[in-house]
Amino acid sequence: MQNKDKKNIVLTGFMGTGKTTVGKKIAAQLNREFIDTDDLIQERQGISISEIFRQHGEAAFRQMESDIAKELGKREGLVISTGGRLMLDPANVEALSRDGRVFCLIATPQEILSRIESDNEHKRPLLEVPNPGELVIELLKERQKGYHRFQKIVTNDKQPDEVADDLLEIFQDDPKRFSIDHPAQPYEYVVGSGILPFIRQLAGVTGTIVVITDTAVQELYGLSCGDVDHVIAIPVGNERKTLATVQTIYEQLIEIGFDRSGTIVALGGSLVGDIAGFVAATYMRGVNLIQCPTSLQAMADTSIGGKTSIDLPQGKNLIGVFKQPSMVIADVATLQTLPAEAFSSGMAEVIKHGLIADSDLLEKVENGNWHHEAGTLFTSLFDVQALVAQAIQVKIAIVQEDPFDHGRRFFLNFGHTFAHAIEQVSGYSICHGKAVAMGMVAAANLSARLGHCSADLQESIEEKLKKVNLPIRIPYLSSQLLLKAMENDKKRVGDIIRFVIPSRIGQVFVADDVDQPAILATLQEITDSNGQTE
Incomplete structure (x- = not known):
């Protein structure tokens, strides 16, 4: 991964979420140049954005944004505040995230409208309509999936200094690395925030990478995995954990010429981890596997230990094999897009680990704010990372003591x-x-x-x-x-x-x-x- 002292910090999100104010504060703290893409376009064109829209049309403005994204993506050491729609274009995402960490600032529609109404400095031509509140809600819903692919920073009820401190805490914190000493294959568990684009660099992979995921995760993070060669997406649903699904994946791997020199990346929750792990264990008698869990349950539990399995009509997990990954890469930013119910479900495994072996972990659960609703996690990603790091240490210790499930590992049941x-x-x-x-x-x-x-x-x-x-x-x-x-x-x-x-x-x-x-x-x-x- 690039030295964070040079890596750009890119702020995206809806208007009124504080991108410019927070960006200037971060730039001042880091002694960096701050660039607001809207201001840069206005400066170069010599007219306001409203005039650009009126004289040249929206398509021309979007092309200006694209040109700016390509230009700034080639520079380093910047703090960049983008227009609200700039990072909804995949080409702009690719340009600015190649050498930059992207953060999405979010706030409730009510908070956004309140900030916009009190901002006399910036005109918002998009909201010059009879009922701007309804339009804000509509636009937020429309852009939700696009914004969800980035690390989110909640700005509600926070001063800009607090938001800047939260963001810098995440940006400056290095991923946590834990060694798992397994007799079949020692490997590392890496947990961090915003690390998904750096799979190849973190794992040191030089050959072909095929990501196996499901269609829901593909839509959110299929474009966020950095330098990978192919993505195979299976339909969502527990009923897909079958030999028929495995065969379909085998056929696609053969079709693209995937061989034993390649690496399979399991990107998703526990079900995807099971299926992709089983495929990696059995295709051509075994290929390299990286687990990239995107659910709390998978991060805290199922991605560690090498168990993979497939269901039969007679019961769950009746066909299985051990397949140790070469690395587990857990990006806690992906937990922000989990449904609230799925996040709570994952907390069951975290609490289980605390009840088995670690009372300090239970204190973290009891004292933390784990409020999650409508795809938004309201606690700090820094706290989530600490929770996951502590939870996985319980399982790592047990798996290392009993790698083949003959003794103490049974306690995990x-x-x-x-x-x-x-x-x-x-x-x-x-x-x-x-x-x-x-x-x-x-x-x-x-x-x-x-x-x-x-x-x-x-x-x-x-x-x-x-x-x-x-x-x-x-x-x-x-x-x-x-x-x-x-x-x-x-x-x-x-x-x-x-x-x-x-x-x-x-x-x-x-x-x-x-x-x-x-x-x-x-x-x-x-x-x-x-x-x-x-």
Whole structure:
């Protein structure tokens, strides 16, 4: 990656989000030249943007923006504030992000309108309409996908100095690197913000790179992976985790002439990581793999340890193989585009790691602001990066101690025996993270019922889950069907159902002598007969 002392800082976003004000403050702090693309165009044309639109039309103005983007993209050490639509053009994105870090400033429509109305210095010809508020909402919705590909900085209720400090904290913070000492293949886990465009540089890859992703992630980040050669996108949906999907990918790899010298990049959530990992493990007896998780669950859990699997109609993850990546690259900026429900779902795995081994991680969860709504994460990316870094260290330590899943690594299944049954019996209408949250509550209830922990432990776990909007009760599902699903769980040994249950926070153990009445009693106690989950 380029020295950040020379890398341009590019600010984009809707009008009124503070790009110019914040950009000038950052430039002053870093002793850099500040350039506002709108001001530069007006200076060179000798007329205002309104006049440019009136005399030459919008197409001519957009071409001026494109020319400016190409010009500034060849320079370094700048702070650049762009017009609101400039970075919606992929060619401009490519020009300015090649040697620049792009940040998107965002604010609510109400905040934007308030700032624009009080700004007497800049005229906004676009908003000279009878109802500018409605137009702001419409334009924000129209541009949402374009803005989502960049690191977002929330400017609501913040002074420009605070926004500048937040941005510089992210810009100046180096990615965190963690070594994973695995006997099959040691590798690094790199977590940072805005690092997705530098996959090739971070991993030191010189050959062909093929990105395997899904269509939703492709739309958001397919153009943000830097120097890659091909992108293969599969349809979204858990039902795609099949051998048929794997075969389709094999055929596309053969068609493009992909061979054993190439690298597969798994870009997406846990499902994409599983499919792409399985393909990398089996295509031509194995090719190089880089995991680039874009969901919190994948970052904190499934991208580490090398497990890959495919589903069968009879059950989840019944076909699988270990495939260690050569590197995991986790860009926490991608978490900003997760639906709120998916972010909360990932927090279940973070809390699980804290309950297994790390009470400090639980304090971070309890004390942090993890508010997420409408595709916007309202906490600092710096805090998110710290959360992910601490969560992955728990799993790294366990995987290094038990790389082939013969002992302590089984502890990572805390809550999962119940969770997999809940998923299956619900017809997978309950997502994995929510099922794990319910499963951890059930595991604590079962442990207390068997006399292994205090009854207060269940309440403590429930409070932590509620903090991040996770459910603590199972919606009405048949206890008998749940028990039957557990009996078919791949973690069973013969007729024995194995549970990971807690004795206290930071300590869990395997119980494999649990009788059916105790399991059924737990299921009945934490199942909400009214269908509510909390």
